[in-house]
Amino acid sequence: MAFFSWLFRRRKKTTVTCPRCLGKGKVDLNDIKRLKMELKWAPGRCAYCNGVGKVAPEMVANVAVDEAYLTTDLTNRVRMRLINKDPEAVMRAASHEQSMDDFIEQVRRLYFAENRSTEEIATIYLQSGLDMDHATYIREKKELIEYINRVVAKDA
């Protein structure tokens, strides 16, 4: 079909190597370090190119490569809204990044200024999750303590 061959030829021509994963389709620890997202992302499929390794130039123009909110946690719909600069999606992305930064700041304050242990800090944040079952609580607390250790290690 002529139409589809035209489409694919065109797409091939107009894509660029994904600036987030550098074409691997996966974000690894080196990419995370390069983009200074150690406390915000985990390695895995690249959410910027959706694992393809290439993106349209419009993507690079519209979405910052280190947009913290653009992770594989987003639904495809929200992802497309963000890429198309839907004002609500853009606002949500900004407030997401702000909450993350606030949380990291709070953890640092509790640890460095109030001399709380990582265990105590984790307990404070898990207060609201007391209705979860014990196994979940233990697992989440362990994950949170590991994360807090990374947050405070950055400044140590």
Ligand SMILES: [Zn+2]
């Ligand atoms: Zn990518």
